[in-house]
Amino acid sequence: MTEKKNYRPTILLIAGLLIFVIILENIRSVFPWLPQIFDPMSPLFTVLKKAAVYSLVAVSMNLLNGFTGLFSLGQAGFMLLGAYTYAILTVPSELKDQVYYLFGGCAFQFSIVDFFKGIFGAGGAGGAFSMVLGCIIALILAGTVAGFFAFLIGFPVLRLKSDYLVIATLGFAEILRAFFQWQRLGPITNGANMIKGFPTFSSFNITDGSGRTILQLSTFIPFLVTTICIAIIVLLINSSYGRAFKSIRDDEIASEAMGIRLFSHKMLSFVISSFFAGVGGGLFAMYVANAQAKAFTSTMTYELLLIVVIGGIGSVSGSVIATFLYVACSEWWLRFLDSEQYIGGFKVPLLRNGFRMVVFSVVIMIIVLFFSKGIMGNREINIAALLDRKKTGKDKAKK
Amino acid sequence: MTEQAPVNALHIENVTMQFGGVVSVNNLTLDVPEHSIIALIGPNGAGKTTAFNCITGVYQPTNGLIEFMGKPMVRNYPKGKDLKNYLGEEKDKYRSLPVLSPTPDEITKLGIARTFQNIRLWKSMTVFENVLTAKHMRADQNVFSATFRGNLSEEKRMREETMELLNEQGLQEYKDELATSLPYGLQRRLEIARALATDPKLLLLDEPAAGMNPQETLQLAEFVRTIRDKYKLTVFLIEHHMDLVMNISDYIYVIDFGSEIAQGLPKDIQTNQKVIEAYLGVADEQ
Amino acid sequence: MEYVISVLLSGISVGGQYALIAIGYTLVYGILRLINFAHGDVFMVAGLLGIYLTAVLPIPVSLPLVIVFTVLLGFTIERAAYRPLREAPRMSVMISAIGVSYLLQNTATYVTGGQPMTYPTIPFLSDTVNVAGTQTKWVVIITPILVLILVTILSMLINGTKIGMAMRAVSKDFETSRLMGIKINLVISVTFIIGSALAAVGSNLFFTNYPAITPMAGAMPGLKAFVAAVFGGIGSIPGAVLGAFLIGICETIIKGLPSSWDVSVFSDAFTFALLIVILVFKPQGLFGEAAADKV
Numbered sequence: 007m008t009e010k011k012n013y014r015p016t017i018l019l020i021a022g023l024l025i026f027v028i029i030l031e032n033i034r035s036v037f038p039w040l041p042q043i044f045d046p047m048s049p050l051f052t053v054l055k056k057a058a059v060y061s062l063v064a065v066s067m068n069l070l071n072g073f074t075g076l077f078s079l080g081q082a083g084f085m086l087l088g089a090y091t092y093a094i095l096t097v098p099s100e101l102k103d104q105v106y107y108l109f110g111g112c113a114f115q116f117s118i119v120d121f122f123k124g125i126f127g128a129g130g131a132g133g134a135f136s137m138v139l140g141c142i143i144a145l146i147l148a149g150t151v152a153g154f155f156a157f158l159i160g161f162p163v164l165r166l167k168s169d170y171l172v173i174a175t176l177g178f179a180e181i182l183r184a185f186f187q188w189q190r191l192g193p194i195t196n197g198a199n200m201i202k203g204f205p206t207f208s209s210f211n212i213t214d215g216s217g218r219t220i221l222q223l224s225t226f227i228p229f230l231v232t233t234i235c236i237a238i239i240v241l242l243i244n245s246s247y248g249r250a251f252k253s254i255r256d257d258e259i260a261s262e263a264m265g266i267r268l269f270s271h272k273m274l275s276f277v278i279s280s281f282f283a284g285v286g287g288g289l290f291a292m293y294v295a296n297a298q299a300k301a302f303t304s305t306m307t308y309e310l311l312l313i314v315v316i317g318g319i320g321s322v323s324g325s326v327i328a329t330f331l332y333v334a335c336s337e338w339w340l341r342f343l344d345s346e347q348y349i350g351g352f353k354v355p356l357l358r359n360g361f362r363m364v365v366f367s368v369v370i371m372i373i374v375l376f377f378s379k380g381i382m383g384n385r386e387i388n389i390a391a392l393l394d395r396k397k398t399g400k401d402k403a404k405k
Numbered sequence: 406m407t408e409q410a411p412v413n414a415l416h417i418e419n420v421t422m423q424f425g426g427v428v429s430v431n432n433l434t435l436d437v438p439e440h441s442i443i444a445l446i447g448p449n450g451a452g453k454t455t456a457f458n459c460i461t462g463v464y465q466p467t468n469g470l471i472e473f474m475g476k477p478m479v480r481n482y483p484k485g486k487d488l489k490n491y492l493g494e495e496k497d498k499y500r501s502l503p504v505l506s507p508t509p510d511e512i513t514k515l516g517i518a519r520t521f522q523n524i525r526l527w528k529s530m531t532v533f534e535n536v537l538t539a540k541h542m543r544a545d546q547n548v549f550s551a552t553f554r555g556n557l558s559e560e561k562r563m564r565e566e567t568m569e570l571l572n573e574q575g576l577q578e579y580k581d582e583l584a585t586s587l588p589y590g591l592q593r594r595l596e597i598a599r600a601l602a603t604d605p606k607l608l609l610l611d612e613p614a615a616g617m618n619p620q621e622t623l624q625l626a627e628f629v630r631t632i633r634d635k636y637k638l639t640v641f642l643i644e645h646h647m648d649l650v651m652n653i654s655d656y657i658y659v660i661d662f663g664s665e666i667a668q669g670l671p672k673d674i675q676t677n678q679k680v681i682e683a684y685l686g687v688a689d690e691q
Numbered sequence: 692m693e694y695v696i697s698v699l700l701s702g703i704s705v706g707g708q709y710a711l712i713a714i715g716y717t718l719v720y721g722i723l724r725l726i727n728f729a730h731g732d733v734f735m736v737a738g739l740l741g742i743y744l745t746a747v748l749p750i751p752v753s754l755p756l757v758i759v760f761t762v763l764l765g766f767t768i769e770r771a772a773y774r775p776l777r778e779a780p781r782m783s784v785m786i787s788a789i790g791v792s793y794l795l796q797n798t799a800t801y802v803t804g805g806q807p808m809t810y811p812t813i814p815f816l817s818d819t820v821n822v823a824g825t826q827t828k829w830v831v832i833i834t835p836i837l838v839l840i841l842v843t844i845l846s847m848l849i850n851g852t853k854i855g856m857a858m859r860a861v862s863k864d865f866e867t868s869r870l871m872g873i874k875i876n877l878v879i880s881v882t883f884i885i886g887s888a889l890a891a892v893g894s895n896l897f898f899t900n901y902p903a904i905t906p907m908a909g910a911m912p913g914l915k916a917f918v919a920a921v922f923g924g925i926g927s928i929p930g931a932v933l934g935a936f937l938i939g940i941c942e943t944i945i946k947g948l949p950s951s952w953d954v955s956v957f958s959d960a961f962t963f964a965l966l967i968v969i970l971v972f973k974p975q976g977l978f979g980e981a982a983a984d985k986v
Contacts, residue, residue, distance in 0.1 A: 077782055162971045169726055170970050172785070173917060177963025180914075184960035189953040198956075238552065245551035246560065249530070249538040256527035263461060263521075265513035265542030265603050274548055304910065305796075308789050315786050320529075360801030367794035374790045375775055378783055384529065 020233060027054070027229050031222040049338045051225050053330075055207060056337065058228035059289040061329035064313045065236050065322050066282035071311070072320040072384070073243055074275040075255030076164070077172050079307045080156075083179025084280040086302035087155055088148035088287025090186060093201040093297035094194065095144040101203040106196055113193035118144050119205065134212075141205055145231065145288045152284025153277045155182075160273045176304055186299035200298035207292050228289055235282050240322055242278065251275050255320075312370050316380050324382030336366055412475055414439045414607045414639035415460070415517075420469030421493035422455050422663075423483075429455040430466070431663035432494045437607070442633060442640040444654040446647075446674075448683055452663040453643040454522055457611055461519050462509040468493055473515055474606065480505040514542060518605035520596040522612045522643075526584040532595055533580040537567045539602035567602065574598045590621045594628075601636060608632075610642035614649045622646055626653045651675060659683065697825040698947040699940065700832075704900065706939025707834035711893030712916035713923075713931040714845065715765075715886025721862035721926035722882050724781055728788040729768055731913015732795035733887055737761040737894035738810065738904045739799060745811040754813075758891040765887025766880060774876065792910070799906035807905045810898040817899055830899045835936075837896070841889065842932055849928070854881055862926055911959060915942075918966045924976030933977065938962050 031051060034044040043050050067081050095118045097105055102112040122136035163174040185191065187198040195201070207224040214220050242248050250271050253261040262268050291297040309332075317328030343362040347354045373380065415437035422430040430452045437443045445453050459466040459479065467487055471479040482499040483491040507515075527535055540563045550556045571577045574594050579587055584595055593613055600608060613629070614622045626649055633640050644650045650657060651671045659667040659674060661683040667674060674680055712734055719727045740760050744753035772791045776784045816830040849855035857878050861868045869875050897912065898904055916931075919938050923930020945958045969976065 077785075162967055166970055166974065168782070169720075169724070169785075170921070170974065172726065173914075173921065174963075174967050174970055176914070177918070177966050180963050181960040184956050187956050189956075241554070242548070242552040245548075245554075246538075246541050246544055246546060246563070247548050247551050249534060250541045252529060253527045253538045253541075256529050257525050259463070259509075260521070260525040260527060262509040263463075263513060263519055263525075264539040264599065265510045266538075267508075267510045278548075304914075305793075305907075308793055311786065311789060312793065358801075359804060360797065363797035364794070364801045367790070367797045371772065371787070371790045371794055374783070374787050375772065378776075378779060 020237075024226065024229055024233065028221075028223070028226045031225045035219075035222070046222050046224065049341075053334045053338050054225050055228050055293050057330040057333040058225075058232045059286060059293050060310070060313065060333060061326045062232040062235050062289065063283050063286035064310050064317070064325040064329045065239055066279045066286060067310050068314050068317075068319065068322060068325045069239055069243065069251075069282075070275055070279035071314060072318075072325075073248065073255060074251040074272065074279075075258075076272055076275065077168055078175040078276070078279075079172050079304065079311065080159070080175030080179045080280075081283050081310050082302040082304060082306040083175075083182040084152040084156060084283035085287030085290055085306070086179070086182055086186060086299060087152040088145075088284030089291035089297040089302070090195060090201070090287075090299075091148040091151040091284070092144045092288030093204050093291050095147060096140060096204040097201060098203065105201055105203050106193065108197065108199060109192040111193070112196075118147075137205055137209060141209075141292075145285050148288035149281040149284040152287065153281035156277045156280030157273065160276045164269060164272045164276060176307070179302070179304065179307065183299050183302060195299070198299065200296040202296040204297075205292070206295045228293065231285070231289060235285055236322065236326070239278075239282060243322065247271070247274065312374075315378075316370065316373050318380030318382035318384060320384035321380070321382035321386055323387040324380055324385075327381055335369075336362070340366060412439050413437060413472070414441075414474060415641060416470075416472040416475075417456075417460070418470040418472070419495040419498060420456070420459055420466045420471060421491075421495075422452070422459055422464060423467045423487065423490070423492060426490060426492070428492050428663050430459065430660075433469070433660065433663075433665060435658050435665070435668070437639055437641045438655075439639050440633065440637065441655040442629065442642070442653050444650045444657045445641065445643050445660065446645070446650055446657060447660040447666075451660045451683075453660065454611060455663075456660075457519065457609055457643060460512075460609065461517060462507050462512040465506045467491065468496060468499065470499060473512075473517065477502075477505055478507065478512065478515065510542070513603055513605075516604070516606035517609065518600035518603045518607075519609040520593070520600055520611055520613060522615065524589075524592050524596055526592060526595060526599070528583070528585045530584055531581050532576055532584050532587065533567060533571065535584045535595060536570055536599050536602045537563060539599045540567060543604055570598050570602055589616050590618075593617070593625075597628075597632070601632065605636075605638065607639045607641065610640065610644075612643055612645060614644060614646040617646075619648070622649050623652075625649065629653055693824045694947070696822070697827060698943050700822065700825070700827055701900075702940035702943035703936060704831040704834040704896070704939070705943055706936035707838040708893045708897040708900075709912065709916045709919050709939050710838050710932040710935035711841070711889045711896070712912060713919040713935045714842070714928055715890050716913075716917045717920040717923070717925055717928060717931040718858075718882045718886050720920065722858065722865075722879060723773070723784070725773065725784050725788065726917060727886075728785065728913070729772075729791035729795060730886065730890065731909040731911075731916070732792045732799075733761060733765055733768070733909070734890040734894045734897075734913060735799060735904065735906065735909025736764060736795055737887075737891040738898045738908065739803065739808065740891075741895060741898065742808050742810060742904065745813075750811075750813060754895065757895065758888050761891035761894075762884050762887045765883045765890070769879060769883040774879075796906045796910070803904075803906065805906070807903040810902045810904060813895070813899055816896070828900065830896055834896050837892070838932065841892065842928060845885065845889075845928060848885075854878065858882060915959070915962050918962050921966060922969050922976055924978035927976070927978040930976055930978035938965070941965070 031046055034040045042048060063081060063085060070076050070078050094114060097117060099115055099117045099120045102115060106112040119137050119140035122140050123133055126132035126136045159178050163171055166174055186195045189197045207227050210223045210227045211219045212221040212223065250261065250266045253266060254268060254271060258268055313328045313332050314325055316332065317324030340362045343357055343365055344359050345357065347357050413436045417433055417435050420430055420433045421428065433456060445456065447453050455464065458464045460471055466479065466481050467483050468481060470477060480499055480502055481504050483496050488496065527538065530538065544563055545559050546556050571580055576591065576595060576598060579591065584592065587595060597613070614625055617625060629640055630653060632638060654671055657669060657671055657674045658665060659680050666679045666683055667677045669677065712730065715730050716727060719725055737757055740757045744756050748756065768791055772787045773784055776787055816828065816833065818829050819826050820829050820832060822832065849858060857873045858881070860873055861875060861878050915938055916935060919934035920931040922934035922937065941961060942958045945961055946955050948954055
């Protein structure tokens with residue numbers, strides 16, 4: 007009577023995709039004659055990693071801005087919280103003095119990875135297991151800290167009208183950034199300096215005794231984490247709560263009149279979105295291999311917002327597609343615009359450092375102005391339906 | 406308890422709503438007995454919708470008491486600046502009692518549902534989703550059980566009940582269409598269905614026949630009676646269509662410029678001189 | 692004491708420079724209900740124009756030209772990026788503003804090669820003067836005076852001319868004004884022209900004090916000016932000016948606190964903390980009017 011969604015094709019496709027990523031990043035070690043692009047250090051994998059991280063944050067932003075209609079620009083601030091939480095928790099104890107040398111060592115000696123190593127042993131499988139478990143817990147805590155701050159911040163700001171919410175969340179992100187650069191907090195945050203030395207994506211590569219990599223997993227890991235997180239967000243969006251969020255976006259007076267508690271639902275969406283932004287921040291720290299407050303500027307939030315807009319406000323699959331396109335263009339495909347190019351002895355004018363971003367911003371403006379629905383509008387890619395259509399198409403052809 | 410006197414589903418007492426120097430609702434007192442259909446009529450700008458907004462918690466009345474099912478639900482008295490500028494009456498009657506100011510969702514939870522004069526359906530949702538979402542409030546779930554599908558039977562129940570409601574309203578064939586793509590009359594019906602999805606005891610209808618033709622209005626009257634009987638509802642409505650009001654109301658209150666000018670049975674209201682004057686205006690006395 | 696005076700003086704001057712930007716924000720918000728995120732970047736571009744134009748032209752010619760070009764830029768942005776979205780949801784226009792901001796920043800990076808650019812020394816403005824025993828630049832003294840003069844002229848324009856009346860009408864009720872035959876697009880263009888011109892003057896004063904311009908140089912003053920506008924009650928010009936002076940003074944005081952406290956990093960954050968406090972306790976700002984929603 008009501009539509010029963012068929013999730014199996016989607017799950018299979020995503021599982022296939024994840025396996026494909028593993029194969030892709032290891033294929034050159036099996037077939038060394040493959041082109042340079044399959045090297046794990048090539049721009050392809052940089053793009054894939056960064057896009058995987060960004061797509062989680064973009065989707066989390068979409069949950070808030072697209073599905074709940076709360077226009078917040080605090081995403082970079084919550085990422086910052088996540089990145090620092092992850093970094094502070096996972097820097098190995100023996101490296102802390104070295105990382106925090108300006109402050110005479112770290113005030114926070116605990117390292118979650120070392121803690122598990124104390125239980126499961128530091129070497130071999132025990133050490134690996136400790137690191138994986140430590141990283142997972144640190145990422146969850148990264149999200150939790152971000153979510154908790156969102157909860158505190160939510161009390162004053164979620165009562166504000168749309169434009170004021172925008173500026174207040176932006177302001178909170180700036181305040182956070184200032185706090186984390188405060189020299190007085192140096193023994194915890196390392197002041198304005200970066201925290202490094204913690205496990206990154208490449209720490210997950212499986213090596214043999216001599217330290218040679220047997221199995222690359224450094225691209226797979228962000229894909230895996232992001233996939234799990236986005237799956238949870240999608241489940242939420244399709245649940246009763248997700249419908250309540252959408253109703254608030256459409257008409258909050260009607261929602262309230264239908265018994266939906268505005269404030270608590272807005273808060274829920276804000277906290278959940280920030281939780282995943284925090285996890286994304288932790289992943290971002292893993293991706294860049296450091297955590298530094300000055301990376302999490304409002305420009306980062308604007309970038310994420312533009313990704314969400316390009317993908318379509320209110321479409322998860324749109325956000326993901328847009329992230330991969332955006333990151334690929336800005337990090338790879340348009341790189342050639344940044345250096346001088348010659349076409350048969352003729353020097354192409356204008357090309358020099360920075361031109362890529364100009365072209366890029368013009369493209370974005372064109373999308374914002376003339377294709378305001380973005381790639382997907384508010385629709386989603388429905389794999390089951392796509393398959394069905396193909397099937398029925400074939401059936402018709404048979405007849 | 407022995408046999409009870411008929412309970413008032415809604416009892417409004419001395420309710421005054423003042424915005425700055427404008428008194429939109431002035432010392433309104435009225436009763437809506439259980440299972441009755443009561444109408445509130447008056448010319449444009451008389452303060453009818455404001456009265457509704459006071460009942461549903463959108464506005465906090467400046468003064469007065471609103472009881473629902475015999476229990477005080479909203480209560481306020483003028484204070485501070487409001488007191489200094491207060492133009493209404495009974496400014497001290499409720500002063501000794503605590504202020505009650507529930508939010509709209511709390512009032513809906515108590516069992517009062519409403520429709521809107523200018524239809525407010527959720528525009529990105531289908532007909533089915535509009536009704537289903539209204540079931541959210543009473544669903545036995547939390548965000549974890551809902552997200553991780555811990556309570557599938559609850560979701561199933563909500564969907565089945567939604568479908569039932571749609572069938573009953575004759576909206577089942579439109580269930581997957583966008584709510585806003587429906588014709589006007591059906592949108593009004595959908596709003597009523599959505600309100601019913603919150604399991605109300607009292608249904609407030611804000612101009613349910615606005616924009617309907619006589620045929621549809623007639624159907625609506627029938628329909629309102631049907632749902633009243635089926636769901637054991639009490640209905641309180643604002644309306645301009647005199648045909649509808651006279652047809653279905655058990656009792657009518659008439660307000661003009663925020664104050665009550667008449668009350669009575671439909672046939673009495675029809676011949677009431679004050680009401681006729683309020684609607685048609687009086688010749689200027691010169 | 693001298694230290695206090697010098698801190699206060701530079702606070703007032705920074706405040707005055709914010710005020711000139713804040714007026715642009717408050718006017719545009721009053722009329723379009725749009726946070727014009729690109730306004731801070733227009734201010735930055737005006738600074739760059741100052742550098743490039745003074746390099747080739749004498750100052751009496753180049754400075755007016757800077758204003759002309761900045762006005763042209765503001766006008767074009769409105770035409771190209773906001774006008775097509777007149778009927779679109781308000782958030783789309785804001786996203787467009789963010790897009791424009793991104794474009795201006797990236798273009799500036801491209802043009803300057805990402806290097807900080809040195810603002811030229813403008814004779815007289817950069818000369819030093821002795822006030823109550825403290826050495827300071829003339830610009831510090833000139834700014835508040837100039838701001839007051841410009842605001843007075845602007846008030847006269849808004850309260851005394853036909854276009855000013857139209858601006859007030861549009862900011863009260865956009866739709867009705869349109870129905871009454873007010874040329875909305877003209878009013879909006881004029882608003883952007885005034886805002887950009889003031890931003891150009893502000894950038895001249897601001898960058899004389901802070902000699903280096905980077906492509907990001909406009910973002911923070913822009914946001915602060917917006918906060919000032921909110922603080923004073925968005926849509927109100929005196930409010931914006933007052934808010935800007937207050938923020939400028941607070942910011943310089945924080946920067947001037949003993950360096951052993953390590954609090955100078957909070958000079959920006961303080962502005963936002965102030966914003967959140969004001970939004971929570973008096974959302975309509977000091978001089979703003981509360982608006983009610985209709986159900």
